[in-house]
Amino acid sequence: MRFAVASVLAFASSVTAVGNAIVVNSTPSTFYLWSVGGSVGPRQTIAAGGNYTEVLHRDAKTGGIAIKITKTADGLYTGAPTQQFSYSLDGAQVWYDLSATMGEPFNGQRVTVTANGGGTIDWPKGSNPGGSQVKVTSSDSNVVFTAYGPA
Numbered sequence: 001m002r003f004a005v006a007s008v009l010a011f012a013s014s015v016t017a018v019g020n021a022i023v024v025n026s027t028p029s030t031f032y033l034w035s036v037g038g039s040v041g042p043r044q045t046i047a048a049g050g051n052y053t054e055v056l057h058r059d060a061k062t063g064g065i066a067i068k069i070t071k072t073a074d075g076l077y078t079g080a081p082t083q084q085f086s087y088s089l090d091g092a093q094v095w096y097d098l099s100a101t102m103g104e105p106f107n108g109q110r111v112t113v114t115a116n117g118g119g120t121i122d123w124p125k126g127s128n129p130g131g132s133q134v135k136v137t138s139s140d141s142n143v144v145f146t147a148y149g150p151a
């Protein structure tokens, strides 16, 4: 009996131990983001010094999630330069990457993605330095995108 309870608890904690995707605004200005899978989530306004957190998850349709960040309030819909912090939860692992489309919104500012036990993606000047921008870590880690102010 005691053994059965212990294994149920161990199983419950192994399936619930999933990290978060976190976006940190270390710039002096507000920016905006949308979490996009098979559909587009509500706009989130991230004030200077603020952050956004979601539990790592899979989208039923697309699998992966793209967190799309722009400096303008309707940027997703107006073709503004967009930073894309994407992740794909794959069982015990989470793959993450950084890209930009329609231009690089943080050009001249540093952006990074870090995770415990995983590689760091670092764009020191806010533009893609080239090479692979895809990293992996265990799915119980937090994966953190940070944008910094202009140097």
Ligand SMILES: *[C@@H]1O[C@H](CO)[C@@H](O)[C@H](O)[C@H]1NC(C)=O
Pocket (backbone or CB within 6 Å): 022, 024, 050, 051, 052
């Ligand atoms: C996110 O913001 C909350 C509330 O201000 C703060 O307590 C927390 O430390 C922040 N997290 C990160 C990763 O910056």
